[in-house]
Amino acid sequence: MHLDDRELLDLFRNISTKESAFEAIIKKFQERLYWHIRKMVISHDDTNDMLQNVFIKVWKGLDNFREDSQLYTWLYRIATNECLTFLEQRKKKSTFSLEDDENGMSNTIKADQGFDGNKLEWKLQLAIQKLPERQRLVFNLRYFDAMPYEKMSKILETSEGALKASYHHAAKKIEQYILNN
Amino acid sequence: MERRETILNELKATSKFLDKGIDMPFVVSEAYFKNLSMDILKDIEKGEHVPNKNIEFPNYSIPNNYFSNLSNSILENIQNKEVSDELSSFAPTLNSIAKKAPYQVPDNYFNDFTLNTKVQTTTYSSETKVVSIVNKKWYQIAIAASIIGFIATLGYFIFEKSSSINASYASYKSVDVQGSVQKVSDDDLEKYLNNNDVVTSSTDLIIGDDAEEVNPKQEIKTVSDNELKQYLKEVGESKKNVKKRI
Incomplete structure (x- = not known):
């Protein structure tokens, strides 16, 4: 059973329980953060590297965490920024066009061992890759994690209205893609 | 109490027997409720309320x-x-699609992840003071010296190369060709021409580096009248000879 965030933070600030509290934080959030990243960058190896980076940043920054927001929101924000930075760097490194970058992501999906192009869940993943990055984030957080707009607004620092509109457009685009392919 | 009244009214309507009302026949001593909490606590102390395992x-x-x-x-x-x-x-x-990403994760990934991160957090720990094995001041001096050395070497090669080009050009320019050629014997010159394939056309000779542009009008002025007459006489005789042969 996981401790609540308040207890974890108190334990982390105590030098004698700092490491064990950090391990507990990892245990509590690793899976949610892993999937949040994985759905954005697709490759497991990239996700693993980024998850390591996220927790290293958490270790360095948690002493200064002011608790203006929930620990969960703060962690998601770090992971989200890490994703956006990674995708931006990958785009810059790529000498090809944006379309080629999308195709690259689609190819990574198709290379997955369990890929089955006839199954709707895989078609859904291919459709998600067609969305712009921030819209993809909004769609993933709402569709897969059922995250309330209020929380999402704190993570992405965007108004709830804009998030609702973005999700609405994303869902419609994805549905069109699935129906036409 | 209102509910009790309602219930009694319902009962009266149902049966005449119940019309007169029935009092509760059980009796409880007045001290029962007064001492109840104390009695329960005593029982707990005695262990009588512990469930039978x-x-x-x-x-x-x-x-x-x-x-x-x-x-x-x-x-x-x-x-x-x-x-x-x-x-x-x-x-x-979209409601008909499973709301779970279909990607695979390696077995025991999440169990092993903690260990992997633990190693890194120890490395990045703010508690751990990293002591450099090299004296910082000497380290900086060494880096500065290597940079200066590199720049100096690079500069030497660049300037040396350009000065050697200039030097060789100057040395060529200062050579007294005519004097040098005069020192060489005719036999040596002949040997050189025989052993080396020196091919020079008239054009090469005219269009040399030092050749000046030839102006025929200017050049003709330098020829004397006698020389011209002599030339025309020779040309005229040679033409007559050619006509006679024909």
């Missing part, structure tokens, strides 16, 4: 952490319902 309850099973996770799972269900209702209004097809 030998009694076997039916073998009902509850999932691990069921009650601790209950509130979260209810909240999740409510949120999932919200998402589902929302989708049904503008993209109903």
Whole structure:
């Protein structure tokens, strides 16, 4: 059973329980953060590297965490920024066009061992890759994690209205893609 | 009390026997409720209220952490319902797809992840003071010296190369060709021409580096009248000879 965030933070600030509290934080959030990243960058190896980076940043920054927001929101924000930075760097490194970058992501999906192009869940993943990055984030957080707009607004620092509109457009685009392919 | 009245009225309507009302036949001593809490505490002290461990309850099973996770799972269900209702209004097809990413994760990945991160956090720990094995001041001096050395070497090669080009050009320019050629014997010159394939056309000779442009009008002025007459006489005789032969 996981401790609540308040207890974890108190334990982390105590030098004698700092490491064990950090391990507990990892245990509590690793899976949610892993999937949040994985759905954005697709490759497991990239996700693993980024998850390591996220927790290293958490270790360095948690002493200064002011608790203006929930620990969960703060962690998601770090992971989200890490994703956006990674995708931006990958785009810059790529000498090809944006379309080629999308195709690259689609190819990574198709290379997955369990890929089955006839199954709707895989078609859904291919459709998600067609969305712009921030819209993809909004769609993933709402569709897969059922995250309330209020929380999402704190993570992405965007108004709830804009998030609702973005999700609405994303869902419609994805549905069109699935129906036409 | 109102409910009691209502119940009695209903009973009266149902049966005449109950019309007169019935008092509760059981009697409890007045001190019972007064001393109840004290009596229970005494029983607890005596151990009379401890459940008998030998009694076997039916073998009902509850999932691990069921009650601790209950509130979260209810909240999740409510949120999932919200998402589902929302989708049904503008993209109903998506409601028929499993809301779980289909990607594979290596076995025991999440169990092993903790260990992997532990190593890194130790490395990045703010508590750990990293002591450099090299004296910082000497280290900086060494780096500066290597940079200066590199720049100096690079500069030397660049300037040396350009000065050697200039020097060789100057040395060529200062050579007294005519004097040098005069020093060489005719035999040596002949040997050189025989052993080396020196091919020079008239054009090469005219269009040399030092050749000046030849102006025929200017050049003809330098020829004397006698020389011209002599030339015309020779040309005229040679033409007559050619006509006679024809």
